[in-house]
Amino acid sequence: MDIKQLKYFYVIAEEGQITSAAKRLHISQPPLSYQLKNLEEELGVKLVERGSRNIKLTDAGLILYKRAEQILSLTKSTVDELKDFKEGTHGTLSIGTVSSSGASLLDSRLSIFHDKYPFINFEIYEGNTFKLLEDLHKGAIEIAVVRTPFNNSGVNSILLPKETMVAAMIKNLDWTDSKVIDITDLKDKPLIFYRRFERLIFKACEDSNFEPTVFCKNDDARTSLLWANAGLGIAIVPKSSIKLIGSSDIIFKEIDNEELSTQIAIIWSKTGYLSSAGKNFLALFSNA
Structure with missing residues (x-):
């Protein structure tokens, strides 16, 4: 017994006639009758009582009709679910993120994605x-x-x-009192920064003819922001990182230096x- 036979039997049971069932299934009557006979022989039970015009389900036929309804419904749901998975409307998306990009991830685009694909769940790895x-x-x-910067070999971006x-x-x-400072204003200041920005920061300082005073490097x-908030030094971070620690006593000043930037x-x-x-998630950013 297969899904096709179950579907044929289910339609026959619903229509109560081989003729009308054949029309509904868009097949001729003889093959449908043959499929019904094969099904009965395979199961070893009589499924219908045949009359001159209509058919009537036997007790065994009634049991199979109820089961067929459940099985066909489950089959359709499964196919729909797999189709949704294929089209990216359901499932779980695993994303890794560095802490300094978390605020950028949670911008309006993620809300747009969630509105469009409400059944996508996330697993976030930091x-x-x-x-x-x-x-x-x-x-x-x-x-x-x-x-940036990072080793981009083997990846698309x-x-x-x-x-x-x-x-x-x-x-x-x-x-x-200025909200914008020059890189030279940071000379002799105790600096705190994410280790990955070390080369970038040192180069910007060296291009301005001084060596930075490093108080703390971290990962x-x-x-960086928590140490700055404790008054231990001056943190150099990407602008969007401001959102990472919420309410604090920190003052932020933009550094006017084209080389000192990140993406x-x-x-x-x-x-x-x-x-x-x-x-679908990537399309959200590629169309931005």
Whole structure:
């Protein structure tokens, strides 16, 4: 017994006639009668009582009719569910993100994606860029949200607009009323920054003929901001990172230096698996 036979029997039972059932199924009457006979022989029970015009279900036929209704309904639901999965409307999307990109991920685009695909669930993995690249190549995540610079070998990427860096400090360490400062204003200041920005920051300082005073290097933009909020030094972080620690006493000053900038990058493996949900998620950024 297969799904096709069940469907034929179910329609026959609903129509009460072989002729009308054949019309509904868009097949001729003899093959339909043959399928019914084969089904009865396979199951070893009589399913219908044949009359001159109509048929009547036997007790065995009534049991099969009820089961067929359940099975066909479940089959349709399964096909619809798999179709939704294929089209990226259902399922779970695994995304890795560095802490300094979390605020950018939770912008209006994610709300738009959720409104369009309300049945997509998320698994978010946080880590540094090196860990996320490793997870991406292993297939543990489908997509990663990182910051430049990074090793882009083996990955595709969508780069979001460039973002300036800001100096974050408490009021006691502030030395000017200006909201924009020059990189040279940070000379001899105790600096706190995410280790991955070290080369970028050192180059910007060296181009302005001074060596930065490093108070703390770390692996998380939130750590930089928390240390700055404690009054331990001045943190250099991407501008969007301001949202990471919420309410605080920190003052932010934009650093006027073209070289001291970074970008959010949405990356995925060139050879790894990418689900339809993942493709729909990427489309959200590629069309931005």
